[in-house]
Amino acid sequence: MWCMTRIRPAVALASIAGASLLFLAACTQDASSTGGTESAAPSTSGEAPAAEAPVNGVDAKEYAAGDPETDSYGFVTPSGKWLCAIIPTKKLAGCASHPTAGPLGVPGTPQIASPDGGPPAEANVIAVEAGKEPSFQNWNQAPFPGNAHVLPYDTTLAIDGFSCNVQFSGVSCREDATDKGFTISTSGYKFEYTPIPVSLPSAIPPPIAPTPAPLPQQARGSNQCGPIVYPETGKPATVVIVKGTLRCDEAHTMLTKYFAAPDKSEPVYSFDGWECRLAGDPGSAEIGYTINCTDGNGNTVVAQP
Incomplete structure (x- = not known):
């Protein structure tokens, strides 16, 4: 926008400062009122952002331990390979090999100290604890007691600040507050949470036919x-x-x-x-x-x- 101020010659020198101020006052506008690209200043509210809802979340109560004295929520992956649990009393989420709870048996699993003080042995649990980096551990018991329910593919179990999901590519758990976690499969592991992909909704989403989990053939x-x-x-x-x-x-x-x-x-x-x-x-x-x-x-x- 161009703005002009006519100034009479007789008073040009005397009014130059005032004309400059008038020019600025007339030409300055807020970007939001002109459709500009600048955004408004961020809110200074002290409220924490709302936690994201888990993708395809399940009812955690359905995965609770049968023993009321055991505060844990567990599941078996559809392949039957992994037994995982979220244990609020330990502020931890972890996975072990199923059904033997023996060594994880994936490439790169390290030898670490045994819980009974014996010689180092291959880790049998991969876990993430509140406020800590994900790690390998050795436990002398299974992460979850009794028979756990199967957590279907592309669903999430979330409880007490932890989330675990199962995908065809593996099983993954994290601490929600820090997003630190792990992903493990028979082919390997990484200390990184793998979220379930979410597609952006369209105006008229096309119908999607359900695809059952593939079954290994005998x-x-x-x-x-x-x-x-x-x-x-x-x-x-x-x-x-x-x-x-x-x-x-x-x-x-x-x-x-x-x-x-x-x-x-x-x-x-x-x-x-x-x-x-x-x-x-x-x-x-x-x-x-x-x-x-x-x-x-x-x-x-x-x-x-």
């Missing part, structure tokens, strides 16, 4: 899922989808509910449209019975020691 076309643990013996059972279109996480959820049933010791137990049968000899009491479950949709799931 001989004869059956699908082998990750193992589950017999509560009575603590021994792993191999879970196989013999027939049908069931996903691994659905098979694990069904078997976990079966194990929690108070009267499952009967030879045949029916629940939620499923009928499960026990098979085995007297020695099975020590290693776990074979469980054969079928439903009305043509699905057959077997868990065997």
Whole structure:
């Protein structure tokens, strides 16, 4: 914008300062009123920014330990490879190998001190603690007691300042306040949280067909899922989808509910449209019975020691 001030010659020298002030007053405008690119000054409010909602968050209560004295929330990945837990009393989130809770067995895992004072051994837990850098640790117990539920792919478990998610690329946990965390898979690890990708919404989002998690194939076309643990013996059972279109996480959820049933010791137990049968000899009491479950949709799931 151009601004001009006519000044009579007779008073030009006397009024030059005043004319300059008038020129500035007439030409100066706030950028926001002219559509300029400058932004307003940031707010000086002392309030902390609101925490971001977890992407595809699940109900944390569904993943709480069955023992009320154990303040922890845990899950097994759909592959059955990892058991992870958020433990508020320890201000920690971590993952261990499942079901043995032995060494992590991924490339680059270091040898560190044993919890009982023995010689260094390969780490069996990767974790992030409040206010600390993520690290490898050695524990003499599993991160989560009992049978944990399966956390489906592309969902997040968040509780007490920590978040964990599962993706096809691996499992990842962090401390929300610092965003420090880790990601681990069978192919390796990194001390960095991997968020679930979020697409920007469009005016009319196109419909997206659900894609079930891929299942590893066995001989004869059956699908082998990750193992589950017999509560009575603590021994792993191999879970196989013999027939049908069931996903691994659905098979694990069904078997976990079966194990929690108070009267499952009967030879045949029916629940939620499923009928499960026990098979085995007297020695099975020590290693776990074979469980054969079928439903009305043509699905057959077997868990065997």
